[in-house]
Amino acid sequence: FSLLVDNISGEENKNIQANAQKNVSNKAAGTVVIFNAFSSAPQRLSIDTRLEGSNGKIYKTEKQIIVPGMKDNTPGSIEVGIYGAEAGEEYNSGPLDFSIFGFKGTPKYSKFKVRTKTGTKITGGFIGKINVISDADRVSALTELNSSLKTKLLAKATNQIPPGFILFKDAVFLNTEEPIISLTSDQNNNFTIKLKGTLFGFLLNEQKLTQKIAQDNIDKYDGSDVYISNIRNLIFSLSPASAGRVQASLSNKENIPVGNFQKIDFNLSGVAKIVWRLDESRLIVDLLGKSRKDFKQILSQYSNIDSADLTISPFWKISLPDKAKDIKVIVNYPK
Numbered sequence: 001f002s003l004l005v006d007n008i009s010g011e012e013n014k015n016i017q018a019n020a021q022k023n024v025s026n027k028a029a030g031t032v033v034i035f036n037a038f039s040s041a042p043q044r045l046s047i048d049t050r051l052e053g054s055n056g057k058i059y060k061t062e063k064q065i066i067v068p069g070m071k072d073n074t075p076g077s078i079e080v081g082i083y084g085a086e087a088g089e090e091y092n093s094g095p096l097d098f099s100i101f102g103f104k105g106t107p108k109y110s111k112f113k114v115r116t117k118t119g120t121k122i123t124g125g126f127i128g129k130i131n132v133i134s135d136a137d138r139v140s141a142l143t144e145l146n147s148s149l150k151t152k153l154l155a156k157a158t159n160q161i162p163p164g165f166i167l168f169k170d171a172v173f174l175n176t177e178e179p180i181i182s183l184t185s186d187q188n189n190n191f192t193i194k195l196k197g198t199l200f201g202f203l204l205n206e207q208k209l210t211q212k213i214a215q216d217n218i219d220k221y222d223g224s225d226v227y228i229s230n231i232r233n234l235i236f237s238l239s240p241a242s243a244g245r246v247q248a249s250l251s252n253k254e255n256i257p258v259g260n261f262q263k264i265d266f267n268l269s270g271v272a273k274i275v276w277r278l279d280e281s282r283l284i285v286d287l288l289g290k291s292r293k294d295f296k297q298i299l300s301q302y303s304n305i306d307s308a309d310l311t312i313s314p315f316w317k318i319s320l321p322d323k324a325k326d327i328k329v330i331v332n333y334p335k
Contacts, residue, residue: 008153009153009196009197009199010149010152010153010156010196010197010199011149011194011195011196012145012149012194012195013145013195014141014144014192014193015186015192015193016133016137016138016141016190016191016193017188017190018132018185018189018190018191019133019134019137020131020132020133021129021130021131021132022129023128024126024128024130025087026087026124026125026126026127027083027084027085027091027124027125028059028083028084028088028089028091028092028093028122028123028124028125029062029081029082029083029084029122029123029124030059030081030082030083030093030116030117030120030122031079031080031081031082031117032051032059032079032080032082032098032114032116032117033077033078033079033114033115033117034079034080034112034113034114035067035075035077035112035113035114036067036068036069036070036075036076036077036111036112037075037111037113038070038107038111039069039070040069040070042066042069043066043069043108043112044064044066044067045061045064045065045067045100046061046064047061047062047063048060049101049102050100050101050102051082051098051100051101052098052099052101053093053096053097053098054097055093057091058084058085059082059083059085059091059098059122060082060083060084060085061080061081061082062080062081062082062083063080065078065080066078067112075113079117084122084125087126087127088125088126088127089125089126089127090125091122092121092122092124092125093116093122095115095116095118095120095121096116096122097113097114097115098115099114100112131185131189133191133193138181141193142179142193142195145193145195146174146197149174149197150174150197150199153172153174153197153198153199154169154172156199157172157199157201161203162203164205164206164207165203165205165206166203166204166206166209166231166232167201167202167203168202168232168234168235170235170236171201171202171204171238172200173250174197174198174199175198175200175249175250176195176196176197177196177197179193179194179195180193180195180196181194202264202266206231209231209268210226210227210231210274211223211226213228213268213272213274214226214274217272217274218274224276224277224304225277225279226274226275226276226277227275227277228273228274228275229275229333229334229335230271230272230273231272233270234268234269234270234272235269235270236267236268237266237267237269238264238266239264239265239266241265242264242265242266273334275333275334276304277304277333278302278331280331283298283329285324286298286301287327288320288321288322289319289320289322290319290320291318291319291320292312292318292319292320295308295310
């Protein structure tokens with residue numbers, strides 16, 4: 001008797017000041033377009049093919065590619081990422097022209113044109129110290145973000161619970177994506193950490209759960225209409241097997257497969273206050289036209305009534321009304 005709460009997503013952000021430094025050695029990177037004006041045959045270029053830029057620097061391709069051949073005198077072309085042969089800012093650049101270093105001395109050298117992709121630059125080259133967030137501060141920030149995101153999404157989920165269902169606070173789980181940390185700090189030396197996640201949890205049918213608890217804990221329970229006044233205060237915990245399936249899904253950072261949780265095993269612990277509901281209509285029928293002195297005897301037939309007071313108006317009447325509309329029952333259920 002469970003349903004799965006899913007697709008309740010959100011994100012939390014936090015600014016955290018850099019309080020540490022580290023030495024870095026980064027290579028500049030960018031994107032180029034390679035044109036084949038040599039022939040109609042495609043040309044394979046290996047990973048780390050060297051490109052000589054018009055700035056005199058050597059760059060390398062990030063992967064193996066095949067440059068399409070010419071078609072109707074139109075050069076074939078392909079995009080590929082490149083990076084500086086060495087680290088350093090001197091490899092950062094605006095638009096460049098390149099030649100394929102390995103084609104020097106061959107007819108292909110002048111027929112394969114390489115240019116920086118329009119609208120892009122070669123950036124990221126750097127050697128030196130940079131401001132960073134310490135590992136301890138990063139862990140602390142992510143713990144805080146995880147908690148605040150879970151609280152926010154739980155409040156959102158609570159507002160969407162259909163009538164008759166319960167979502168225990170320990171029956172919800174947060175599936176987070178990899179945190180996004182800004183690459184550079186702002187003018188105040190702050191980095192932004194962003195955490196996105198999706199909440200899922202198990203909704204339990206309150207009526208069926210109440211009946212199950214009553215059956216398991218009351219000797220000779222007859223199926224009477226009962227409720228548990230403090231049911232939401234009971235402590236929910238998954239069985240080891242079900243918890244293992246949940247943790248496996250969370251560890252994979254994937255969408256939680258709904259089909260995996262059509263059946264779960266769980267435990268509830270705590271002191272449950274089981275309250276019998278009163279059949280008010282039946283009581284009214286039993287009271288119709290009865291004498292005041294019969295009131296206690298009638299109540300004795302209702303084991304679920306702890307105590308009751310009778311008020312008849314006018315006070316001098318010795319019997320109750322004989323019409324149901326003239327009898328009003330006020331029930332004070334335990335909270």
